[in-house]
Amino acid sequence: MVTEKDKQKRRLAKFIEERDSYEAMAKAFGQSPSGTDKLYAPLTEAYVGQHNDVIRAAEEGLPFVASYYGCQPEIYVAMDLPWYTFLTPVFTNAMNPNMGDEIDATESLFGKDLCTAFRVAGYWVEKDLAPLPTVVIAMLHPCDASLMAHQLMQTNEIWGKIPMFGCDPPYWDDERSLDYYAKETKQMISFLEEHTGRKLDMDRLREVIKESNKMYELWMEYNELRRAVPCPHGFGVGLQAFGVALNILVGDPRGTQWFTDLVDDAEQLVREGKGKVDNERVRMFWFDVVSLGLSLDLFPWLEQEYGAVNVMDMFGYCPYTLIDTSSEKTMLKGLAKRALCDAPMMRQARGVADNWIGDIRQVVKDYKINCVVWPGHMGHKDGSANVGMMRETCRELGVPFLHIGMDNFDERYTTTAEIKEMFSRFFASMGLV
Amino acid sequence: METKVKSKALQQFQEATETLVNPELKKWMEQGGKVMALFCSCGPEEIITAAGMVPFRARAAGSTGTELADAHFASIICSFTRHCFNMGLRGDYDFIDGAVWLNTCDHARRIYDNWKRKVDTPFVRIMSLPKKTGEPQVEWYRDEMAILKEALEEHFGVEITDERLWQAIKTHNETRRLLRQLYELRKQDNPPVTGAEALAVVVASTAMPRERFNQMLKELLEDLKGAEGIKDYRARLMIVGGILDDPGYIKVIEEQGGLVVTDSLCFGTRIFWNDVDEKAGDPLQALAQYYIADRYSCPRMFQDYPRRAGLVRDMIRDFKVDGIIGERLIFCDLWTIEHYQLGKEFKPEGIPYIQLDREYVLGGIGQLRTRVQAFLETIGR
Numbered sequence: 001m002v003t004e005k006d007k008q009k010r011r012l013a014k015f016i017e018e019r020d021s022y023e024a025m026a027k028a029f030g031q032s033p034s035g036t037d038k039l040y041a042p043l044t045e046a047y048v049g050q051h052n053d054v055i056r057a058a059e060e061g062l063p064f065v066a067s068y069y070g071c072q073p074e075i076y077v078a079m080d081l082p083w084y085t086f087l088t089p090v091f092t093n094a095m096n097p098n099m100g101d102e103i104d105a106t107e108s109l110f111g112k113d114l115c116t117a118f119r120v121a122g123y124w125v126e127k128d129l130a131p132l133p134t135v136v137i138a139m140l141h142p143c144d145a146s147l148m149a150h151q152l153m154q155t156n157e158i159w160g161k162i163p164m165f166g167c168d169p170p171y172w173d174d175e176r177s178l179d180y181y182a183k184e185t186k187q188m189i190s191f192l193e194e195h196t197g198r199k200l201d202m203d204r205l206r207e208v209i210k211e212s213n214k215m216y217e218l219w220m221e222y223n224e225l226r227r228a229v230p231c232p233h234g235f236g237v238g239l240q241a242f243g244v245a246l247n248i249l250v251g252d253p254r255g256t257q258w259f260t261d262l263v264d265d266a267e268q269l270v271r272e273g274k275g276k277v278d279n280e281r282v283r284m285f286w287f288d289v290v291s292l293g294l295s296l297d298l299f300p301w302l303e304q305e306y307g308a309v310n311v312m313d314m315f316g317y318c319p320y321t322l323i324d325t326s327s328e329k330t331m332l333k334g335l336a337k338r339a340l341c342d343a344p345m346m347r348q349a350r351g352v353a354d355n356w357i358g359d360i361r362q363v364v365k366d367y368k369i370n371c372v373v374w375p376g377h378m379g380h381k382d383g384s385a386n387v388g389m390m391r392e393t394c395r396e397l398g399v400p401f402l403h404i405g406m407d408n409f410d411e412r413y414t415t416t417a418e419i420k421e422m423f424s425r426f427f428a429s430m431g432l433v
Numbered sequence: 434m435e436t437k438v439k440s441k442a443l444q445q446f447q448e449a450t451e452t453l454v455n456p457e458l459k460k461w462m463e464q465g466g467k468v469m470a471l472f473c474s475c476g477p478e479e480i481i482t483a484a485g486m487v488p489f490r491a492r493a494a495g496s497t498g499t500e501l502a503d504a505h506f507a508s509i510i511c512s513f514t515r516h517c518f519n520m521g522l523r524g525d526y527d528f529i530d531g532a533v534w535l536n537t538c539d540h541a542r543r544i545y546d547n548w549k550r551k552v553d554t555p556f557v558r559i560m561s562l563p564k565k566t567g568e569p570q571v572e573w574y575r576d577e578m579a580i581l582k583e584a585l586e587e588h589f590g591v592e593i594t595d596e597r598l599w600q601a602i603k604t605h606n607e608t609r610r611l612l613r614q615l616y617e618l619r620k621q622d623n624p625p626v627t628g629a630e631a632l633a634v635v636v637a638s639t640a641m642p643r644e645r646f647n648q649m650l651k652e653l654l655e656d657l658k659g660a661e662g663i664k665d666y667r668a669r670l671m672i673v674g675g676i677l678d679d680p681g682y683i684k685v686i687e688e689q690g691g692l693v694v695t696d697s698l699c700f701g702t703r704i705f706w707n708d709v710d711e712k713a714g715d716p717l718q719a720l721a722q723y724y725i726a727d728r729y730s731c732p733r734m735f736q737d738y739p740r741r742a743g744l745v746r747d748m749i750r751d752f753k754v755d756g757i758i759g760e761r762l763i764f765c766d767l768w769t770i771e772h773y774q775l776g777k778e779f780k781p782e783g784i785p786y787i788q789l790d791r792e793y794v795l796g797g798i799g800q801l802r803t804r805v806q807a808f809l810e811t812i813g814r
Contacts, residue, residue: 111790113509114769122770140564140735144539147564148770151738155774166735168570171536171561180573351536352559353546376507381764385514385543388505389550405507 019051053082115379138166142349181336208251218259230275238316282308490639512793531556575721598716609705623662628693666692667814674760
């Protein structure tokens with residue numbers, strides 16, 4: 001007979017497996033810290049810590065939350081609620097060679113054209129393979145898949161019993177929209193208090209936001225340094241910054257320290273005139289999430305083979321406004337703005353395409369970009385309907401534009417070899433190398 | 434399979450589904466009438482009517498290709514989006530005076546962004562449609578409608594008074610009541626109309642001056658009185674899905690012996706199964722309440738699945754449904770999950786449920802026939 005304890009063990013198994021692999025990574029990074037690599041160790045350690053908090057809460061029957069970076073995680077932190085993103089293991093598993101089998105298994109449930117991340121995460125929910133939280137804070141934007149993945153949870157026999165709340169996202173960025181979303185946020189706080197038994201102390205929230213403001217200030221400073229030619233860092237650092245500020249060390253002084261070290265490292269490199277590569281020829285804007293599946297092969301290859309550096313990406317781009325902490329009202333409105341208009345992907349994909357196109361114009365100009373890449377993840381339908389607009393904008397800016405068409409989580413959709421071939425032809429035909 | 438009734442009105446409705454500009458709409462435009470396209474059934478058509486225009490539900494009837502639109506979209510964008518935008522680029526939509534979108538889904542909401550850059554339509558707007566159905570969302574949508582109303586007044590130099598809004602609400606409610614009367618007839622053991630014919634009627638309701646449509650539908654209902662019903666069917670089917678506006682698709686299903694007796698579609702019961710409250714104090718409030726909270730939603734409305742499934746359950750009972758066909762446009766994430774959920778709910782109760790993926794323009798007829806035949810066999814008919 002399967003006991004409740006067995007079920008819980010099964011639900012935590014993948015999570016523990018992931019924790020263990022990151023623990024091994026943290027250890028390896030810690031043993032040989034050199035150059036920019038030394039930034040990996042505290043990040044992976046913190047990631048392990050976040051996992052441990054959730055595992056402990058699940059095992060000890062303490063409240064914890066399943067949610068997203070775009071759902072004001074500062075509030076969970078201020079309420080001392082461990083939280084995890086049920087999509088994150090799909091992202092991190094993109095490097096796992098066995099991921100293909102798991103993806104194939106989802107087909108009989110959800111077909112093939114739903115975003116693979118949500119397909120796999122939904123499959124885990126249906127098969128009871130994910131940590132069962134106390135509450136779910138759903139993200140109803142920026143895409144249909146996100147909205148539907150949460151509705152799927154609600155009809156699941158087990159997850160359907162978990163209380164769920166989602167703030168309704170307006171399509172606009174104006175004051176009326178921010179006020180509306182702030183009211184939704186207030187409702188979310190009441191919901192969390194009711195279902196977790198924790199109270200939100202506004203002074204603690206202020207502390208968390210102040211700390212996160214420090215991080216965002218440093219992040220902005222860091223991005224200024226990435227404007228340098230040659231660019232001091234390559235692919236993946238933006239994603240790490242995003243991971244620290246919005247996921248792993250939200251409002252945590254350790255995150256601020258991480259950003260301080262990041263800025264110091266970049267500053268030193270810029271001062272010395274050192275770039276990620278010796279001969280930087282192509283300055284790319286990778287306008288989507290950087291696929292971890294490609295990080296071990298494609299990006300190093302681009303750097304080494306063509307001197308093509310990922311100077312900026314969607315998740316590293318940080319146009320954050322700092323939050324006014326003078327009152328509850330200003331904090332909630334600030335969090336609303338951060339969630340809707342600043343957080344990567346929410347900022348670009350939620351509303352009208354003007355936001356999307358505006359970022360391309362800004363980043364190309366600010367970062368001296370000479371090549372814009374739209375990877376075109378198969379789940380990003382709204383962005384994929386912007387292809388014509390992106391191409392025309394790049395034409396106006398005089399910057400070559402490459403549209404790949406890939407799956408961030410499934411190498412078989414478009415193989416790395418095929419992507420490399422595309423880049424080689426593209427660079428040659430555009431005269432970039 | 435088709436009705437034996439000879440009805441001029443029905444014939445006109447059927448013709449109206451085949452093109453964008455049907456004779457009634459043409460007549461309206463020749464008299465100087467204006468037309469406003471709406472790209473989602475959650476668009477408040479009553480406000481357009483109150484502005485003195487015809488609300489025209491955007492479709493891509495008659496489209497044969499997407500060659501112009503393809504340059505603007507990646508291959509994972511749905512064919513409804515492609516065909517509509519292609520028609521916009523070709524100039525097929527030059528007859529409209531304006532168009533209103535909502536942030537309906539990831540595909541359709543981007544038609545707006547592309548359209549406003551590439552198609553010369555004098556008035557284009559997108560409305561922010563909430564994803565929840567609570568009171569704050571009703572309030573939000575009321576404000577969105579007020580903004581639209583003001584923009585229409587300013588652009589077209591019209592005054593949309595409360596009185597005109599109430600009149601429009603009455604006219605549209607009458608359409609809803611008449612369509613429900615038509616569907617009542619489909620509950621019979623031998624319904625007088627096929628599913629393809631009923632779909633044509635609903636589509637026509639969104640494509641011509643509303644008062645004229647109501648008059649024609651009354652004529653059809655009169656023609657159907659005492660009409661001989663359809664007996665030669667193998668099973669009674671329900672169609673569930675999104676933007677199905679092609680009676681030809683249902684005709685293929687019915688040719689296999691599956692009589693479609695009801696639906697939950699954007700061109701179906703969801704747009705007329707209940708009315709706007711005519712006794713509310715404020716017309717915009719009444720409309721917001723209807724579009725956000727009262728009307729049966731599509732999957733994009735969060736936490737409203739139980740009500741949607743409830744509608745399907747009621748339909749199964751009231752229309753004596755033997756099996757459900759869930760149609761889905763390829764690449765539609767909303768309906769991927771919704772069909773999975775509905776199938777999971779109804780199959781164990783002994784209600785056969787099949788999901789059929791399709792492109793917007795009817796194709797792959799042989800495959801569709803085979804799948805429907807196999808489905809009817811699993812039903813045991």
